[in-house]
Amino acid sequence: MSEDINYYILFDNYTHGLALYKLLQLDSIPARISPTPHILQEKVSCGMSLLIMPEDIEAVRACIAEHGAAYHDIAALPCQIKTDRFRFC
C-alpha cells in the first residue's frame, strides 16, 4: 500500500460492493472493505468502499471489465490515518 495515497473503489450500494469484493477474492486481488471517506462520498456513493493497492488498479479494472461488475468510481485520496500512531493495512 502506498504510504501517501489510498485508492478506493466506490459503489452505489453494498450489493455492488460485496459482489466485486467476492470477484476480487476469486482473482486473488487484495482488497479491504473500508468505510468510504466522507470527502469521497458524493450524493450517489455508498458507505462502504474497497481499499486497493495502486499496483493492483489495472488488475481491478480488468476484473471489473471481465465480469461487467457494477461500481461507481475509483478514487485516490491522501491517507487519512497517521500510520505512525495507528495500525492501518
Next chain:
Amino acid sequence: MIYLDNAATTLHKPSQTVRAIAEALNTFGNSSRGTHSVSLSAAFSVYEARVKIAEFFNCPKPEYAAFTLNATHALNIAINGLLKEGDHVISTDWEHNSVLRPLYRLEAERQVSLSFLKADSKGRTDFLSIPEYITPKTRAVICTHASNVTGNMADLEMIGEIARRHGLLFIVDASQSAGFADIDMQKMNIDVLCYTGHKGLMGPQGTGGICLREPLDIRPFYCGGTGVQSHNQRQPEQLPTLLEAGTLNSHGLAGLSASLDFIKEIGLENIRAKEKQLAELFLKQVKDCESVTIYGDFESAQRAPLISLNIGDLPSGTAADILALQYDIAVRPGIHCAPRIHEALGTAERGAVRFSFSYLNTEAEVMQAAQAVKEIAEA
C-alpha cells in the same frame, strides 16, 4: 400434533435453518450499515441469500432480487409501484387478498380498471382467453402460480408468452409454488416475481422478496434509510436499494439462505415428488367417502400439494375444530383470504377445510388425517 397447514406456513423447518438463525442472532450487526466485522457478517449473509434466490428463480442479477417481509409486502411494492392512473389490469379469480386488496384500492384511488379471468366450479380458468380482455390501456397481467384453495396451477410459460406478445408486464404471486414448482423468470417471461420465504421455501416468517427481470420504472412503496447515498434526498434508484429502505431482516434471511441450501441438497424435484405423493395419498384415501366434497381440478398434471374439502354439512370451521380438538390435526378452514375462488366453487358462505402438505410431513401423518376425515364423515 399433525401439522397440515403448510400452505399458511411450514411449521417444521430444516435443522440447519434453525441453527443459522440462532447463530445470526448474536453475531450480526446491521447489514449495509458500516464496515465493522459484525455489520459485514450480516451484509455478506444477506448478499449470499440474494445470490441464492436469484439463482433459484433464474433472476438475471442478484441485485434485481430485493428482500421484503413477505409476499404481501412484495405484491404491494409491485402493484402500487408499477400501476399508474387509468391503467387496466388482467387478473384472475384465483387471487389471494394480497393481490386483490391492493388492486381494489388502486381501482378506487387511481381509477385502475380490473378484469378477472373467471374460474368454474372446479376452479379451472381459461388463461388462453387473456387476449380477449386486453384493451389499449392494459398494462399488466397479475396472477398467482397456484391457487391456495384448490391447488390448481397456472402455466406460467404460456401466460408469460401471451404477456410478452402483447407488451404487458407479467407479475406473478409465487406464494404457494416457490419451493415446490420450477420457476424460471427468464424462460417464463416473468417481469416481477413475488414470493414468501416461510411456506414452501421452509424459511422463517418475515422473509420474502420481489425479483425483477430488469430494472423497471417502479416507484418504491416506502422510502428511508439505506446506509448508502445518505445525502441524497431521494431514495437511491439502484436496485436492490430502491426497494429496501430500513433495516433488513438479516437474521431471518440467514435462515432463508440455509433453507435454500437444504432445498438444493435434497433437490427441488425430490421435494415436489414427495409432496405430490403425500397429497395423492390423502386424496386416494378420502375421495370415495360419500359425504366428502373435494374442490379443484384433479385432471391437471400440475397441482400444488394441498386439498380442500368439506365433510357432510359441517361448517368448515367446525370440521377444523373437531380435527384440532379430537385428533390434534392442524388444518385451515374458512375462506383462506381468497374470496373470489370460493365464490366460484360455491363455498363463499361455508368455506372449506384445507389440508396442505410439506416435505417434512410423513405418510403416517397423512394416513391418520385421512382416517380422521373418514371418521368425522361417518359420525
